[in-house]
Amino acid sequence: MSEPRHRSDMWKWQIAMRGHRRSNHATGEHRGRRSTWCLLTAIALLALFAATGQVAAQADNAFADRQLVAQLAHDLPGNITDNPRDPEFWRNLRRGSRGLTTIPDRKSDALIQSSGQRWRIFREQSLPRYGVWGLSGICVILALFFMIRGPILIETGYSGSSILRFGSLERFAHWLLALSFLVLAVSGVNMLYGSDVIKPLIGYVAFAKVTAYGKWLHDFTGYAFIAGLMLVLLVWVRDNIPNRDDLHWLARAGGLFSRGVHPPAHRFNAGQKITFWFVILAGASMSFSGICLLFPFTFSPFADTFAVINLFGLQLPTDLSPLQEMQLTHAWHAVLGIIMIVVIIAHIYLASVGMEGAFDGMASGYVDENWAREHHALWMAELNAEPSSDGVERPETPAHARWK
DSSP, X not given: OOOOSSGGGHHHHHHHHHHHHHHHXXXXXXXXXXXXXXXXXXXXXXXXXXXXXXXXXXHHHHHHHHHHHHHHHHHSOTTSOSOTTOHHHHHHHHTTOBOOOSSSOGGXXXXXXXXXXXXXXXXXXXXXXXXXXXXHHHHHHHHHHHHHHOOBOOTTOOOSXXXXXXXXXXXXXXXXXXXXXXXXXXXXXXXXXXXXXTHHHHOHHHHHXXXXXXXXXXXXXXXXXXXXXXXXXXXXXXGGOOOHHHHHHHHTGGGTTSTTOOOOOOSSOHHHHHHHHHHHHHHHHHHHHHHHHHSTTSOOHHHHHHHHHGGGTOOOOOOOOHHHHHHHHHHHHHHXXXXXXXXXXXXXXXXXXXXXXXXXXXXXXXXXXXXXXXXXXXXXXXXXXXXXXXXXXXXXOOGGGGGO
C-alpha cells in the first residue's frame, strides 16, 4: 500500500493501514493456530497408529505363540511337559536341565547353559579385578614393611664360619619347583592381563606369538612343576611336621615385627612349615586341575568332591554337566594360581632382601653359623648337641647330612 500524496487523504491512509495491520495480525494468529492444530493432529495420529500397531503386534504374537505351543506339543516327546510356556519349565532350562540327544556329543543335551554366562562374567570382570588387588596389595604391603622394618639383619654379624643347610638334592628340588612355577606364573598372568597390558605395547602380531609360545610353555612346564612338587615333598616332609615349638614361634610372630627377637626354631620354623604345606596342597590341587584342563571333559572333579562335602549337611550341586565341570575347574585353577603367586612373592621377599643371609642356603647350600643360631637355634642345638636357647639339651640328629 503506497503512501498518500495529499494531506487530506492522510486520515484515509491511516485507517486503511490500521485495518491492514489487524488483518495481518489476524492472519498470523490464524496461521499459528493452524500449525498448532496440525502438529497436535499429527502427534495424535502417530499415537493412534502406534497403539494400533502394538495391539496388532500383540495379537500376532499371541497367535504365533499359540501356533508354536501347538507345534511343540505335537513334536515334543511325551516325557516333556505339554506347556513349554510354564515358568518352571524355563527355570529348569536356565538351571542347566538336560534332555536327550541322538548325537554322541553329550554336551549338546543342554538347551540353555546359564553357567557359561556366569563363568564369562567371572573370567572377564571378577577374576582380573580381584587378581590385581591381590598382586598389587602384596607388593604394597611388602614395600611398606621394608620401609618401616627394614631387612632382618644378623644381630651378631657374620661369623665367617658356615654350616651346610641344604644338600644338592634339596636345592635341585627347590629350584626345579621354583623355576617351573615362575614360568607358569608369568605365562598365566599374560593370559589373564596380556591383552590389556602387553598387547598395546608390542602390537597384535607380536603379542599373538608371545602368547602362543607362552601357552605351550605353560602346558608342558606343568609336568616339571609336578616333578618338583613331588621331590620337595619327599626331601622335606619329615622336617615340616608341626610340633609344640612352632606355637611359641607363632606367638611371637617369628620376630618379624620386633628387632632383636628370634624365637627358637628347628630346621624349619612355623612360617616355613605353613608355606611348605600350603605349596604342597595348593600345588597338588592346581596340578590336578591343570591336567583336567589339558584333557578336557575327561574328569569330573567337582561333582565327586561336592558329593563328599554334602555328607556334612551341605546341598552343593552334584549333577554337573561336562561344560560346568570345565568352567569350575578353570575358575579354581585361576584362583589358586593368583593366591599362590601372592604367597610366593612374600616368600621370595623374606628369602632375599627381607632377611640377611637367608638366600645363601639356596644359592650355595651353606649359611653362616650366627644366622643359623639366631633363626634356627633348636636346629643348631640338634646338630651340635649343645644346650639350646630354652635350656633343654637336644640329642644330635644331623638332619642336614641326609641329603649331602
